[in-house]
Amino acid sequence: MKFNQKSTLFLSLFMLWSFVALVFVFNPKSKDKETVVEAPTARAEFFSRENVQQRSEYIHQMLANPSTDEIPVNIREMESEFIQELKLNANLNRLKMSAAGVNAQNNPSLLTWNSLGPNNVGGRTRAVAIDVTNENIILAAGVSGGVWRSTNGGQSWTKTTDPEELHSVTCIVQDTRPGKENVWYYGTGELVGNSTRSPGAPFRGDGIYKSTDGGLTWEPLASTQVNNPEKFNSPFMYVWDITLNPNSANDEIIAAIYGGVVRSADGGQTWGTVLGNSLYEVGNNVDLNNVPAIFYTEVYRANNGVFYATLSRSTNTANAFSQLAGIYKSDDGVNWTRFIAHTGLPYRRTEIGASLSNPNIVYFLSDTGQGHKLIKYNNVTGAKEDRSGNLPDGTDEEIESFDSQSSYDLFVRVHPADENTVFVGGTNIYRSTDGFATKGNVKWIGGYNPDVEGNSSYPNHHPDQHDLVFLPSNPNVMISVNDGGIFRTSNNLASPVVYESLNNGYITTQYYTINMSQSPADNFAFGGLQDNGSILSTIGTGNNGVSLIGGDGGFTASTRFGINYYTSFQNGQVYRLTLNRNFTLSSFARVDPSGAGADPSQPILFINPYVLDHNNGNRMFYAGGDFLWRNRNLSQIPSGLQTKTDVNWEKLEKTEITSGSISALETSSDQENILYYGTSEGQVFRMDFAHSDGYTVTEITSDIFTPGGYVNSIAVNPTNANEIMVVFSNYQIKSVFRSTDGGTTFEGISGNLEESPGAMGGGPSVRWAEIVPKADGFTEYYLATSVGLFRSTVINEENTIWIQEGAQSIGSVPVNMLDYRRSDGKIVVATHGNGLYQSQISGVVPEPVIQSGSGLVVENAFPNPFTNNIAINYTLPETDVVRARVYNSDGKLVKTIALGLGFQGENEIFWNGTDVKNSPVPPGVYIIRVEYRGEIKVQKVIYTRE
Incomplete structure (x- = not known):
């Protein structure tokens, strides 16, 4: 995720904007023009140098079995089998409970779940095709969001993948023979790039699926399914591309899969390898991880009936290169001739494109492992022209270098009416009108914005390109798919190219985190997404999302009073935001603290946690790798900065961990000032008096935890801080534990979410937990898992029964997080592939009323005298703007130390004995004046030096 920070030249203006924004917040009837500022952003590129290792390690550490340090191969298929059996048992249990007359608390009704979108934001899409019978019918698919179908040119979409089917779709193709147009196929398995798996253990697929009704329903081709899910034993787990032979009387399918190219002449009933490694024939008992094999493959059929295929020199074994690497062609899909050999360089992926107007001219775009190569090939003469030198290389200041992120995003497509108009895609789209014969005719037409410094997207477009298709009736109309979903232009030859989003209910976004705004006045949730930053989604008003900040979105948080909202992106960068009435950024x-993450062996995580104190919206705890950090008044941090800050941050020395990184934390609610935190190495700690300098830390790691497990979530009962749930996200270890005595003892409660007593097998990765106390005295427990959302109302140690929520809506897609609001019971669930879902829990115990008095109360400053920092504690009856200023004994203003929000209840302001230039003031007596709604309180303090 490489990124360039933007200039901060307008700091003073930003500070003014911050104050103006607060005025608008507290004067909602104002009709003046609202202030809008540009959101901070970061590039979200999967394979950029800065973050690929950290991201890989983060995902791997979350999911790997700590005993083997490996993510189980074929785990998605194992999970699928497990969830089907779990549902069968759940139905049987329901029947038994009903027959026995068990009460409703032990046999609860399920919630009703509705999609929350975001309807206008799409997720990573590799597959798209236009129906030859009706160009208004488009089929597109997210790599973890399933197949979606539009009948009106992308103005609306319907999901056609069943909630229980595998959602990892990477390519899609239609049978165009007359009378066969209702037949479609899609391939599964993303070998490179899926964020729910590390590159060393990618998101495996489950073969090829077929539709005979125009893509409305799908069935797997049995011959491509996994027979032994315990092993990586089928190359069909990774399908790069599929093409068909429209000139054949048979149902002829040619597929580029892991290791080579395979062909079926009977609609996929049987297969034979025609090119590359013959992995399909090795047998079910062979683990393909142990068989050297070609990594990247591709197949393409030109309009003249000639088939082309490419095999990478790169294999699954480091420094073991394939002797078969190169570019091949065939007239029948059976007999192949290599006419370009790839030697010398570690060639990875090679993409193919040809024009309808002259299909004998073919372009090949390769990631060589040391740059990119573009070859123009004439099938009639055999001539090969190397056009690589005219790909964007950064020598033109106005055109960024072509970057495919190590083959993650790569294509070459040719305009159907002009063999010389060529489009290449990587992070950006570039267009050449002379087939890249020269550099002068190359234009940057998509991805990142060439006209804006920094990392904003091309207008109405998105970075990280995966494919282009052209409208049959007008080849200038082009559909582009990328990590942001689907986009359309009516003129791909224009300058600039103008796009419109087709993400109109194409819900394929991939969430990491979610937060239900805790203010009863707010009707929205916001969370962090892969490659789409942080998105705010309103409930019940169209379900559209509003972008808050860019990059790979991380944790989000809100106060119970609203007003200030916190979002983050990769590597723990956290931002405080204020919003206008239409949710634009004001x-x-x-x-985030400048001193955090100093030890590279215990880094801040790629998606790094932090939490606001439930009882003090200006107090934050931040996971800083090897230490927790605490800020007791965030409002004193000035607006407008994009650099880390020291303001009010304290490194909590007693929280140090000796290995791993702090990976989860949560504070208490009704019983204040208790915090629990866990680590990536399986340790769990309790912190008492978390608000004060007298805090204490106790390790509560249980001997029934699996050593080395990854603590991904800690849930605290909001009405009883001694009841907690600890969640380990690794596969094949015990996942969920509960304590009712503040961590003194624990019991395992994974129950039926473990396939076996030892937790081996296909049980899911559990990602998040929430505890929901009800007014009737009962408690509900929720778990977000890699196979959906689960709930239990009765905890019975390892006999706990977890029931799936939203089986026909949320389904079995990965759920990374959930959150609910105590004020009204609204609950929201974040999936990695199908966006958000929301529901309503009835009878939730509300938050207690804050006891705050009737006016401004300022307590004695402490410590007084002071040498480093002094704290002024005050209480407010209602949330509003507070100003605090320091004067010397002569009555001269020394510094304004606070001009921001104070929240209803207890607050703190700090002064470190410096003036407006941050220089130490002379020792002496000073007056601190606190102002709130016309009330003024004064404190006399004494500053000394050591």
Whole structure:
């Protein structure tokens, strides 16, 4: 995820904007023009140098079995089998409970779940095709979001993948023979790039699926399914591309899969390898991880009936290169001739494109492992022209270098009416009108915005390109798919190219995190997404999302009073935001501590946790790798900065961990000032008096935890801080534990979410937990898992029964997080592939009323005298703007130390004995004046030096 930080030249203006924003917040009837500022952003590129290792390690550490340090191969298929059996048992249990007259608390009704979108934001899409019988029918698919179908040119979409089917779709193709147009096929398995798996253990697929009704329903081709899910034993787990032979009387399918190219002449009933490694024939008992094999393959059929295929020199074994690497062609799909051999360089992926107007001219775009190569090939003469030198290389200041992120995003497509108009895609789209014969005719037409410094997207487009298709009736109309979904232009020859989003209910976004705004006045949730930053989604008003900040979105948080909202992106960059009435950004400040993550062996995580104190919206705890950090007044951090800050941050020395990184934390609610935190190495700690300098830390790691497990979530009962749930996200270890005595003892409660008593097999990765106390005295427990959402109302140690929620809506897609609001029971669930779902829990115990008095109350400053920092504690009856200023004994203003929000209840302001230039003031007596709604309170303090 490489990124360039933007200039901060307008700091003073930003600070003014922040104050103006607060005025608008507290004067909602104002009709003046609202202030809007540009959101901070970061590039979200999967394979950029800065973050690929960290991201890989983060995902791997979350999911790998700590005993083997490996993510189980074929785990998705194992999970699928497990969830089917779990549902069968659940139905049987329901029947038994009903027959026995068990009460409703032990046999609860399920919630009703509705999609929350975001309807206008799409997720990573590799597959798209236009129906030859009706160009208004488009089929597209997300790599973890399933197949979607539009009948009106992308103005609306319907999901056609069953909730229980595998959602990892990477390519899609239609049988165009007359009378066969209702037959479609799609391939599964993303070998490179899926964020729910590390590159060393990618998101495996489950073969090829077929539709005979125009893509409305799908069935797997049995011959491509996994027979032994315990092993990586089928190359069909990774399908790069599929093409068909429209000139054949048979149902002829040619597929580029892991290791080579295979062909079926009977609609996929039987297969034979025609090119590359013959992995399909090795047998079910062979683990393909142990068989050297070609990594990248591709197949393409030109309009003249000639088939082309490519095999990478790169294999699954480091430094073991394939002697078969190169570019091949065939007239029948059976007999192949290599006419370009790939030697010398570690060639990875090679993409193919030809024009309808002259299918004998073919372009090949390769990631060589040391740059990119573009070859123009004439099938009639055999001539090969190397056009690589005219790919964007950064020598033109206005055109960024072509970057495919190590083959993650790569294509070459040729305009159907002009063999010389060629489009290449990587992070960006570039167009050449002379087939890249020269550099002068190359234009940057998509991805990142060439006209704006920094990392914003091309207008109405998105970075990280995966394919282009052209409208049959007008080849200038082009559909582009990328990590942001689906986009359309009516003129791909224009300058600039103008796009419109087709993400109109194409819900394929991939969420990492979610937060239900805790203010009863707010009717929205916001969370962090892969490659789509942080998105705010309103409930019940169209389900559209509003982009808050860019990059790979991380944790989000809100106060119970609204007003200030916190979002983050990769590597723990956290921002405080204020929003206008239409949710546009009115101010921001970067608030993460400058000293955190100093030890590279215990880094800040790629998606790094932090939490606001439930009882103090200006107090934050931040996971800083090897230490927790605490900020007791975030409002004193000035707006407009995009750099880390020291303001009010304290490294909590007693929280140090000796290995791994802090990976989860949560504070208590009704019983204040208790915090629990866990680590990536399986340790869990309790912190008491978390608000004060007198805090204590106790390790509560249980001997029934699996050593080395990854603590991904800790849930605290909001009405009883001694009841907690600890969640380990690794596969094939015990996942969920509960304590009712503050961590003194624990019991395992994974129950039926483990396939075996030892937790081996296909049980899911559990990602998140929430505890929901009800007014009737009962408690509900929720778990987000890699196979959907589950709930239990009765905890019975390892006999706990977890029931799937939203089986026909949320389904079995990965759920990474959930959150609910105590004020009204609204609950929201974040999936990695199908966006958000929301529901309503009835009878939730509400938050207690804050006891705050009737006016401004300022307590004695402490410590007084002071040498480093002094704290002024005050209480407010209602949330509003507070100003605090320091004067010397002569009555001269020394510094304004606070001009921001104070929240209803207890607050703190700090002064470190410096003036407006941050220089130490002379020792002496100073007056601190606190102002709130016309009330003024004064404190006399004494500053000394050591």
